[in-house]
Amino acid sequence: MNAALASAAVVVRRTIAASAEELFDAWLDPEALATWMRPGTIRSTVAKVEPREGGSYEITMFGQAGPIVHKGVYRRIDRPRRLVFTWASPGTELRDTLVTVDFLPVDRLTEVIVTHEQLPESARLSHSNGWTRGLEHLDQACTQGLLKRTPRSQQNSI
Amino acid sequence: MGEYQSARLDEVFNALCDPTRRAILARLTDSDARVTEVASAFPISLNSTSKHIRMLERAGLVRRTIAGRDHVLSLNAAPLAEAQVWIEQYRRFWEGRLAALEHYVTNKRRKRK
Numbered sequence: 536m537n538a539a540l541a542s543a544a545v546v547v548r549r550t551i552a553a554s555a556e557e558l559f560d561a562w563l564d565p566e567a568l569a570t571w572m573r574p575g576t577i578r579s580t581v582a583k584v585e586p587r588e589g590g591s592y593e594i595t596m597f598g599q600a601g602p603i604v605h606k607g608v609y610r611r612i613d614r615p616r617r618l619v620f621t622w623a624s625p626g627t628e629l630r631d632t633l634v635t636v637d638f639l640p641v642d643r644l645t646e647v648i649v650t651h652e653q654l655p656e657s658a659r660l661s662h663s664n665g666w667t668r669g670l671e672h673l674d675q676a677c678t679q680g681l682l683k684r685t686p687r688s689q690q691n692s693i
Numbered sequence: 694m695g696e697y698q699s700a701r702l703d704e705v706f707n708a709l710c711d712p713t714r715r716a717i718l719a720r721l722t723d724s725d726a727r728v729t730e731v732a733s734a735f736p737i738s739l740n741s742t743s744k745h746i747r748m749l750e751r752a753g754l755v756r757r758t759i760a761g762r763d764h765v766l767s768l769n770a771a772p773l774a775e776a777q778v779w780i781e782q783y784r785r786f787w788e789g790r791l792a793a794l795e796h797y798v799t800n801k802r803r804k805r806k
Binding site: 552561570626 | 779780782783784786787788789790791792793794795796797798799802
């Protein structure tokens with residue numbers, strides 16, 4: 536079934552009143568990441584980064600169900616325009632996916648565009664028991680709060 | 694993804710974020726089952742099992758066929774297409790993170806002043 540998944544991509548944009556440099560740096564600073572890479576039910580986040588192309592990062596989110604590790608390698612660091620890194624986590628079945636973050640200055644604001652896509656070489660998922668595995672992932676996503684409707688105020692209040 | 698699909702997906706996720714409902718779906722992956730059979734498999738009342746089943750039906754995850762007195766439930770996996778789930782999960786994740794990024798830079802700026 537996974538032609539669809541292989542080409543799956545998520546694009547999310549947000550225009551923020553800050554400079555591209557300021558926003559760009561928040562992606563590579565462990566202290567900044569610990570603050571904003573903390574979804575609803577996560578109590579704390581610890582980030583380790585090697586901010587150079589080819590360098591790796593590890594973001595561990597401590598939730599009720601235990602630590603959730605996200606890791607990858609920086610493929611491109613083009614400050615303050617574009618950041619490209621691989622992303623593997625339980626949510627990607629520990630396979631590498633690709634995240635591209637573009638920073639577009641618009642007047643005094645910056646539009647941040649996150650494109651998260653599957654990589655062709657890693658989109659091959661095992662489906663021997665797809666349903667049961669799917670339900671397990673959903674359980675994890677539910678406990679992480681990823682799938683619950685979160686009021687906007689709550690999302691912002693971290 | 695259109696508005697309709699997105700609203701529908703919310704229903705799917707709400708239906709799935711409950712262990713009893715997931716257990717009902719897991720039961721139906723084995724075979725179709727009568728409502729009474731499903732109810733007897735869980736330590737909760739027929740009434741609350743029925744509520745869970747109705748939520749699953751509304752989300753389109755379960756279909757009910759009525760044959761005489763028997764209400765037979767079957768699984769409909771289509772709303773859960775894996776790509777859709779993946780996309781929706783990460784769309785929410787990144788929307789939340791960008792909101793938090795904005796909050797972070799705004800706060801930092803306020804502190805500097």
